[in-house]
Amino acid sequence: MIEVISAARCTGCNICVQVCxxxxxxxxxxxxxxxxxxxxCQTCYMCExxxxxxxxxxxxxxxxxxxxxxxxxxxxxxxxxxRRSVGWAKGGRVxxxxxxxxxxxG
Amino acid sequence: xxxTADNLQVATRLDADVLVIGGxxxxxxxxxxxxxQGAKVILADKGFCGTSxxxxxxxxxxxxxxxxxxxxxKAMNSRWDMGGRLADPVWMRRVLDQTYSxxxxxxxxxxxxxxxxxxxxxxxxxxxxxxxxxxxKRVKAAGVxxxxxxxxxxxxxxxxxxxxxxxxxxxxxGDLWQVQAGAVVIATGGCAFLSKALGCxxxxxxxxxxxxxxxxxxxxxEFSSAYAMAMEHGSVTKTRFYDWAEFTYADGxxxxxxxxxxxxxxxxxxxxAGKGVFARLNADAETQIAMRHAQPNFFVPLDRSGINPFTDxxxxxxxxxxxxxxxxxxxxxxxxxxxSVPGLYAAGDAATRELICGxxxxxxxxxxxWAMSSGAWAGSGAAQFARGQRGRAAQxxxxxxxxxxxxxxxxxxxxxxxxxxxxxxxxYENTYQRHGARLEAxxxxxxxxxxxARSADEASRDxxxxxxxxxxMLATARWMYRSALARTESRGMHKxxxxxxxxxxxxxxxxxxxxxxxxxxxxxVAGPALEVxxx
Numbered sequence: 019m020i021e022v023i024s025a026a027r028c029t030g031c032n033i034c035v036q037v038c039x040x041x042x043x044x045x046x047x048x049x050x051x052x053x054x055x056x057x058x059c060q061t062c063y064m065c066e067x068x069x070x071x072x073x074x075x076x077x078x079x080x081x082x083x084x085x086x087x088x089x090x091x092x093x094x095x096x097x098x099x100x101r102r103s104v105g106w107a108k109g110g111r112v113x114x115x116x117x118x119x120x121x122x123x124g
Numbered sequence: 125x126x127x128t129a130d131n132l133q134v135a136t137r138l139d140a141d142v143l144v145i146g147g148x149x150x151x152x153x154x155x156x157x158x159x160x161q162g163a164k165v166i167l168a169d170k171g172f173c174g175t176s177x178x179x180x181x182x183x184x185x186x187x188x189x190x191x192x193x194x195x196x197x198k199a200m201n202s203r204w205d206m207g208g209r210l211a212d213p214v215w216m217r218r219v220l221d222q223t224y225s226x227x228x229x230x231x232x233x234x235x236x237x238x239x240x241x242x243x244x245x246x247x248x249x250x251x252x253x254x255x256x257x258x259x260x261k262r263v264k265a266a267g268v269x270x271x272x273x274x275x276x277x278x279x280x281x282x283x284x285x286x287x288x289x290x291x292x293x294x295x296x297x298g299d300l301w302q303v304q305a306g307a308v309v310i311a312t313g314g315c316a317f318l319s320k321a322l323g324c325x326x327x328x329x330x331x332x333x334x335x336x337x338x339x340x341x342x343x344x345x346e347f348s349s350a351y352a353m354a355m356e357h358g359s360v361t362k363t364r365f366y367d368w369a370e371f372t373y374a375d376g377x378x379x380x381x382x383x384x385x386x387x388x389x390x391x392x393x394x395x396x397a398g399k400g401v402f403a404r405l406n407a408d409a410e411t412q413i414a415m416r417h418a419q420p421n422f423f424v425p426l427d428r429s430g431i432n433p434f435t436d437x438x439x440x441x442x443x444x445x446x447x448x449x450x451x452x453x454x455x456x457x458x459x460x461x462x463x464s465v466p467g468l469y470a471a472g473d474a475a476t477r478e479l480i481c482g483x484x485x486x487x488x489x490x491x492x493x494w495a496m497s498s499g500a501w502a503g504s505g506a507a508q509f510a511r512g513q514r515g516r517a518a519q520x521x522x523x524x525x526x527x528x529x530x531x532x533x534x535x536x537x538x539x540x541x542x543x544x545x546x547x548x549x550x551x552y553e554n555t556y557q558r559h560g561a562r563l564e565a566x567x568x569x570x571x572x573x574x575x576x577a578r579s580a581d582e583a584s585r586d587x588x589x590x591x592x593x594x595x596x597m598l599a600t601a602r603w604m605y606r607s608a609l610a611r612t613e614s615r616g617m618h619k620x621x622x623x624x625x626x627x628x629x630x631x632x633x634x635x636x637x638x639x640x641x642x643x644x645x646x647x648x649v650a651g652p653a654l655e656v657x658x659x
Contacts, residue, residue, distance in 0.1 A: 036272065039175045039176040041273060041295060062325075064253070078425035078428045080320045081357045096428065100421070104420050105236075115241075116239065118413055119414050119417065120241070121410055122415065
């Protein structure tokens with residue numbers, strides 16, 4: 019579930035408020051958005067993929083919260099790891115050689 | 125009882141030739157195709173067109189087969205028997221043609237397909253985030269107006285019974301919108317009962333309910349028993365990689381007969397007995413690299429949980445995908461994807477996929493092909509129908525019923541209703557492994573829930589969406605189980621413990637419908653019984 023919005027990273031663009039398919043976030047006038055309906059989070063990670071500032075963290079547990087904190091996430095370099103993995107961050111997604119990829123076909 | 129739409133407190137009133145409900149692959153293809161024919165199109169999504177639904181957060185194969193007769197015949201025959209020979213070769217051929225042309229368009233539009241060793245593009249899979257971001261961009265470029273966070277609450281009709289638009293909620297503002305339209309495309313996806321299978325929680329059967337309120341019929345709702353594998357407590361349902369898995373109990377001893385394909389029953393039984401099922405993927409170093417690149421989203425949750433799936437045994441679970449991966453849905457009457465309601469079209473998972481898959485779907489490739497093909501046809505059919513409706517002076521009537529009309533009873537407790545439906549539908553022994561006695565018992569509870577909801581008073585604005593979702597899931601479960609009871613055999617994904625064999629006399633479709641009284645009736649299949657299919 020969505021667990022963290024980093025106040026240090028978030029620029030208040032409210033893209034997450036717009037793109038979350040289950041309407042989990044709420045915009046706050048003059049501030050950064052809040053996680054308003056955490057129980058509605060379906061753990062689809064789309065907010066992380068669309069966040070241009072790598073300010074969000076979705077924990078892998080879809081059934082409950084884990085309580086991970088912002089300093090822990092920073093220490094482990096987890097902010098933005100989903101966006102990087104799908105190639106939406108700078109540098110894209112570098113493909114292994116076609117011969118290696120062909121191992122999944124057949 | 126008729127009720128006109130005049131008294132609705134609507135904040136935004138809009139007009140369109142075609143209203144598309146749902147902004148996943150089927151809805152976006154419908155919108156683009158209708159707009160290309162000159163129709164004025166509005167697309168309303170419950171969430172956000174570009175992230176909503178099962179496709180956007182995932183990667184999916186596509187049934188993309190070059191027009192070579194040998195390859196096409198092989199593609200058609202590959203699932204023919206598995207699907208219980210309920211598919212229709214005519215529809216398989218036209219889906220293969222349409223998908224080929226749509227995917228080639230995606231390449232022209234710049235979708236980042238991977239390259240093969242010879243430098244050609246590999247167009248047999250799509251990365252969901254890229255695909256759906258591109259589709260949103262193309263929908264906007266086509267001049268379609270998108271209403272995000274705008275779930276439909278009910279359809280509108282004219283005096284003749286033809287569909288004439290919809291009313292919905294602007295859920296980030298808390299007021300209502302209304303679109304008067306010449307035709308409507310239902311592209312709301314299937315129903316996964318809020319199981320948290322990846323991207324599926326917006327898929328609560330809403331389109332089935334609103335179409336059925338106008339009298340539309342469904343087909344193949346017994347083919348609704350799909351579950352997908354995920355890491356325990358995880359949401360990422362990428363079943364294909366479990367082809368590499370060995371399944372064990374917690375102590376590391378193998379679970380007899382357990383496999384991702386053809387051994388799912390052993391896994392479901394072990395889980396329902398309360399014992400954990402553990403997986404470890406056996407793949408060599410190069411295959412691991414290929415897997416990580418092909419489906420990064422499979423690995424991110426595992427990485428975040430500190431699990432190396434190639435060395436650690438990790439607990440897995442099954443999440444219900446019901447009619448999202450199952451093949452049941454709204455019945456189509458012709459090649460334009462028309463339903464039996466004039467002006468109402470259906471596409472994607474909201475429409476029956478039996479036409480190309482019959483009684484079984486495995487991976488996503490047919491589903492992705494179906495969504496883009498049926499979407500294009502429904503959009504085209506709706507645009508043509510709407511041309512004949514221009515200038516109609518219609519009195520609009522509300523088609524919605526339960527939960528949003530004044531009633532003598534108390535308001536529906538939406539959370540309670542949803543909980544009650546999920547208690548019945550989620551367990552494997554009710555939905556995956558079926559038995560007549562359990563189906564009867566489930567139906568008795570579900571019919572009771574509907575009967576008591578029937579007299580409920582209108583939901584508050586805040587609870588209207590959840591109330592309608594709960595009712596849509598309830599109605600969906602009743603069509604599923606009534607159809608499952610009518611099919612006294614096992615065929616495709618529909619497995620009856622009391623009728624474990626296929627019965628050739630039941631090689632037919634089961635049509636269903638109705639709200640207060642749910643009915644089923646058999647309908648003949650179009651396809652040949654025995655011969656091998658030629659492209």
